[in-house]
Every structure is written in C-alpha cells, then in structure tokens.
Amino acid sequence: MKVSVIGATGYAGAELLRILSNHPEVEVAAITSESHTGTSIAEIYPHLVGFYDKKLTSMNDLDQFADSQAVFIGLPHGHAMAIGRPLAEQGIKVIDLGADYRFHDESIYEAWYKVEHTHRNSGAVYGLTELYRQKIKTASIVGNAGCYTTASILALAPLAKSHLIDTKNIVVDAKSGVSGAGRGLSQNVHMAEMAENLKAYSIAGHRHTPEIEQALQEISGQDSLISFTPHLIPMSRGILSTCYATLQEGVKPEDVDQAFYEMYGQEFFIRLLGRGGYPAVKHTRGSNFCDLGWHIDSRTNRVIVVSAIDNLVKGAAGQAVQNLNVMFGLDEGSGLKQVALYP
Ligand SMILES: NC(=O)C1=CN([C@@H]2O[C@H](COP(=O)(O)OP(=O)(O)OC[C@H]3O[C@@H](n4cnc5c(N)ncnc54)[C@H](OP(=O)(O)O)[C@@H]3O)[C@@H](O)[C@H]2O)C=CC1
Numbered sequence: 001m002k003v004s005v006i007g008a009t010g011y012a013g014a015e016l017l018r019i020l021s022n023h024p025e026v027e028v029a030a031i032t033s034e035s036h037t038g039t040s041i042a043e044i045y046p047h048l049v050g051f052y053d054k055k056l057t058s059m060n061d062l063d064q065f066a067d068s069q070a071v072f073i074g075l076p077h078g079h080a081m082a083i084g085r086p087l088a089e090q091g092i093k094v095i096d097l098g099a100d101y102r103f104h105d106e107s108i109y110e111a112w113y114k115v116e117h118t119h120r121n122s123g124a125v126y127g128l129t130e131l132y133r134q135k136i137k138t139a140s141i142v143g144n145a146g147c148y149t150t151a152s153i154l155a156l157a158p159l160a161k162s163h164l165i166d167t168k169n170i171v172v173d174a175k176s177g178v179s180g181a182g183r184g185l186s187q188n189v190h191m192a193e194m195a196e197n198l199k200a201y202s203i204a205g206h207r208h209t210p211e212i213e214q215a216l217q218e219i220s221g222q223d224s225l226i227s228f229t230p231h232l233i234p235m236s237r238g239i240l241s242t243c244y245a246t247l248q249e250g251v252k253p254e255d256v257d258q259a260f261y262e263m264y265g266q267e268f269f270i271r272l273l274g275r276g277g278y279p280a281v282k283h284t285r286g287s288n289f290c291d292l293g294w295h296i297d298s299r300t301n302r303v304i305v306v307s308a309i310d311n312l313v314k315g316a317a318g319q320a321v322q323n324l325n326v327m328f329g330l331d332e333g334s335g336l337k338q339v340a341l342y343p
C-alpha cells in the first residue's frame, strides 16, 4: 500500500520514514515540507541516505495524495485540521500525530490549545492502540496519542478500569528527552540551557493533562483529575513517567498485579516488569515498547507506576504505524518489531 507523510522534515515525520523503510507492506509516496519544497529529504536527514531519495513537495497539492491509502500528518497542532478534512473527504485514511483530533469534545481542545477547532464531529478515534484497538479498526481519522499521555495512560489504565484507585487524586511526574519539543530551535532546549540540567515546565497547566483525564474517565466511567508535571532532561529521546495514585480501601497488592496482567498480558508492545520493576528509558530507545513496573507504598496506601517509552516511537511515529496496521488489518507489529538500542 502507498502512504504519504505530511511534515516529513519534523522529528516525528523523519521517525516515520525510518520505521516505514522497514515495513514490508508499505511504499512511501509523497513526503511534504513547506520550507524545504524541492529539496531531497536525505539532504536534510543524512541518516536517510540510501533509503529515500525523494524530493519534498508542498502539502497544498492535494492530487499527489490520490493514490495513497493513508496519510500521516506530523504538523504542529492547529495545522492538521485544514488538510485532514479534504483528505478524509477523498476517502483517504488520516493519522494525525498532533493534538487536533485527540479530543471527543472539541471545546476542551479549544480551551487548552487556544485554537479554534475547524473540523468538528470528524468521527476521529483516539489513537492509543492498546486501549482503542476496536474503534481504530474502522476509523477514518485517528488522533494519535501524545508522548507523555501514552506513557501515563498506559501506566494508569489497568488501575482505573478495575476501580482500584481514586481517579480524582492522581499525580504524574514525567521526564522527556528534548526531541519531544520538535526540531525547531528555541532557547529552552539549546545545549547551554539543557546540558547537565533538569527542569520542570508547564506545571499545573500542560496540555497533556486533559488528554490523560479524558482517557481515564472513559476507561473508569468516573471523573478524573490529575496533577501533571513534565520535565525536560538532557537526553535526545525517551520518556519516563512516574504516576502516583491512592488505592481504594481494601485493595491488595495482588489485585494490582491482576489488573495489569489482565489488561496487558497478551500485548506484544507492553512489557510488564511486574511489582517491584524499574523501567528505564534505555531499554526502550528506538523501539515501540512501553515498559511498566509498579510498587505499593503501604505506608501511604499509594500505588506508584513507572513507565518508560521512546517519545518518538511508541510516543509518536511507532504508535502511528501500529495504528495504520490496525486500520488496514495488517499484522499489528509490521515494521515495528525492533529490539531497543542498547547501551
Ligand atoms: N516530537 C515528539 O516527541 C512528538 C511529537 N508529536 C507531535 O507531532 C507533531 C510534529 O512534531 P515534531 O516532528 O516533533 O515537530 P517538528 O517541529 O520537528 O516538525 C514540525 C513539522 O511541521 C512542519 N511545519 C511547521 N510549521 C508549519 C506550518 N505553519 N505549516 C505547515 N507545516 C509546518 C515542519 O516542516 P517545514 O518547516 O519543513 O515545512 C515540520 O515538518 C506535533 O503535532 C507534535 O506535537 C507527538 C508526539 C511526540
């Protein structure tokens, strides 16, 4: 099948190209950029030399997507809606890696992202594969889950689903490598600011907060409130999310174990390190795996779940390809069964 990548010059777009080069069923058709139209992608990303000699085109030429069965969009939020609508109207499946199609209630998107939603009631399905697989199978548009959100929702979903925790009293403390901020230059992420540093940002106001709450509400059937603090850490890729929740009265450690094994026991891309397990980003880099370990703090009656993923793979491009595989009835692991880079 042919697929195209809009925003191929971004980190997420380039990561899609890396993964798709290894996908047995996929041929990449158009790849787009507005600021490098006419340039070869391999000139911009030398690691792609020998795999892609294609020139970048403008996304505004809609005809070039006509023979693509699916189009990935790797644009900053607010830009996917304008191109997502005409693509979907042509019957092309859309997988957006940004936030435009992640919310069932567009007013929540508008309140947090301060952008008018111009493609309401699109029927988009939230693209966290392990939790929404059945709906993704028949979706026309998938709003691929965010990176911190993938790590945090996967960590908390079994506990929320089994009603083992107070879903209105959750704390998420997460750290991301700087590629999570995209390829654009900014003072926040340049070498002198980031090297040997670790800093929190967007405390009590990060846009991934309502995305995590939306998923936990759906899965538990109860209101959800979280305090989410993201941090930047001086590594290029990787996310580690530490999630704290208060256990309901009478919940035993074995109930917590059972919730995780029941929900994820059959999932290839979720590796359960078990009670007492310590996930590390280094075991996930370059791979589509999410590793989960959990601990019970009996003194405080809290459960603490730690998850590690690669922000650009399971947190973006890898999960987008996993969703493509689900949408087209392919082996869900096609192109994705890679061992992580180590060390
Ligand atoms: N980085 C990550 O870890 C993750 C990113 N995402 C999401 O994926 C999307 C892409 O992120 P990422 O690759 O990191 O971002 P980058 O900043 O690295 O890339 C952005 C891409 O969008 C294009 N672009 C930028 N501004 C515009 C514009 N005004 N109009 C059209 N195209 C534009 C750029 O291309 P050009 O300038 O060449 O036209 C480039 O291809 C975002 O929505 C992001 O939130 C999701 C999960 C994780």
Ligand SMILES: CC(=O)N[C@@H](CCC(=O)OP(=O)(O)O)C(=O)O
Pocket (backbone or CB within 6 Å): 077, 097, 098, 099, 146, 147, 148, 176, 177, 178, 179, 180, 181, 182, 208, 230, 232
């Ligand atoms: C380190 C860093 O800056 N990370 C980004 C999140 C990346 C991501 O998943 O963003 P979207 O939800 O927009 O797709 C941030 O905090 O905004």
